[in-house]
Amino acid sequence: MLNKASLYWLIVALVLLLSLTLSIGGKEAVEIEALNLTNHIKVEPKFLYREKDAYSALVVGELQLDFDTEKLTQDLRQYNLFSIEGFSYKADTRATLSWQTNTQSHEVPLQLNNNSHTVINFKASEGQTIKNLRVNIIQDQTFGTAHSFQDEIKFKRMLLDHHSNFTVFGLNFNNWLAFNPLSFSAINGYTSIDNQIYESLIKRISMWLLASLLIFFLLRPAKKHLLYSLMLAWLIPAVFHLNNRANQQQQIQDLFPSNSAFLNKTDQTTFELAQQLKSALASINVFPEIEQKIIIVGSNNFTNQRLVAHLNEFNTSIRNQFNDLPDQLKQKNLTLVFLNKSRAICEQADTIQSKGLNTVYIDPSFCVMRPL
Structure with a gap:
């Protein structure tokens, strides 16, 4: 005869197996x-x-x-x-x-x-x-x-x-082991919420935990078994999370050369560029205290984000595409900064004129334009 604790864990284990393998909103199987x-x-x-x-x-x-x-x-x-x-x-x-x-x-x-x-x-x-x-x-x-x-x-x-060629658990387990890479802002790294690889796992563990709680109150085993259930509910997603963290650590090692102050050097270069930009803006009478919108035309990469941080006294933002700016180009209190790949447009006189812009400052590293 099973005692209460053994019966509790037998039922809980079966419910856990069912929760992890159950097809939620399952559709009729097809052969493809x-x-x-x-x-x-x-x-x-x-x-x-x-x-x-x-x-x-x-x-x-x-x-x-x-x-x-x-x-x-x-x-x-x-x-x-x-x-x-x-x-x-x-x-x-x-x-x-x-x-x-x-x-x-x-x-x-x-x-x-x-x-x-x-x-x-x-x-x-x-x-x-x-x-x-x-x-x-x-x-x-x-x-x-x-x-x-x-x-x-x-x-x-x-x-x-097609889904029908795989088991529910097989696809989900493979998804939970997938790599969710780090994203980066100007000041830190973070795990993006766009790729929620553990969403289905959390739902299934939550269902199992609620069922375990109900079974506990029905069978009344020792309270420590409920604590063990809570620990198991935490441990299962933790294993997958730690696997992803190991992959993210490898990502950092691949992104940055070992034994070098790569980020500090990049930031120092960006800081120096920001000082050049401030001098250029001052030469065309653009100062922090006047109403002026400054748009850096380029990708939302680390360098441009740090540039915005170094220009924090100005009203500064980043736009990835020049063609995304039709409404803003009608504003008079607007200054556009082109650098890196986007600087190529500084030499295209026809394009500049057709957009109603005027080049007010040009430098080997960047150029500055304003609406006519």
């Missing part, structure tokens, strides 16, 4: 064979080659792996997973899947894991074609660093697949 896309990749041979049973791709800044979907007779809309088997990547590498339905563009970040399974929805109605299907592999340049080396990623196969 996975579609191997590997042989339909279009890329220059020097960037993709086969080595034994795997493919290797060289990434210098960015690499696009396009799929020739015109030769596929299958209805791509029936697939809801994009899978990569044997995916080997560096922690500072990002990957996305993108496509077009008519003129609408779509993009989803790919799950970073040895066996990657990314949920997709082609959002294409009957009769619409899916075009420009590609995998984009990008070296992370959050900190404005230009890679002078080649990253190499490896994979065995890329497939379009």
Whole structure:
């Protein structure tokens, strides 16, 4: 005869197993064979080659792996997973899947894991074609660093697949082990909430914990068993979280050279650039105490964010695209700063004139424009 404690843990273990494997909102199973896309990749041979049973791709800044979907007779809309088997990547590498339905563009970040399974929805109605299907592999340049080396990623196969070909627990377990990389602001690093890889795990553990609480009050074992249940509910997600933290630590090591004050040097260079900008703004009578909006045209990388921090006495912001500024360009109390890649527009007189701008300061590192 089982005592109360043994009966409690037997029922609790069965409920935990059920919670982790239960299909929430499950749909009727369908039989859809996975579609191997590997042989339909279009890329220059020097960037993709086969080595034994795997493919290797060289990434210098960015690499696009396009799929020739015109030769596929299958209805791509029936697939809801994009899978990569044997995916080997560096922690500072990002990957996305993108496509077009008519003129609408779509993009989803790919799950970073040895066996990657990314949920997709082609959002294409009957009769619409899916075009420009590609995998984009990008070296992370959050900190404005230009890679002078080649990253190499490896994979065995890329497939379009369906949920019905996997168990619920198998897909979820793979998702919980996925890498959720650090994002960076001007002053710190943080884990983005956009990729909530533990959401389903927390829901399932919460369901199990509520059931355990109910079983505890029904069976009335010793109170310490309830405490052990709470500890187990904390320990399970903690294991997956620590796995991700280990991957994030590797990401930091890949991003920054060892034994160097890389960030301090970058910040010092940005500080000096900010002083040059302040001198340039002063020469055109733009001071912190006057009403003026300063927009740095460029990406939201570490360098530009730190530049905003060093110009904190001004009303400063960042815009990634020059074409995103039509409304602001009508304002008279506006100053635009072009630097790094965006500085190329400083030499395009026709573009400057068509936008109703006037170059008021030019420097080898940047230029400053204002509306006419």
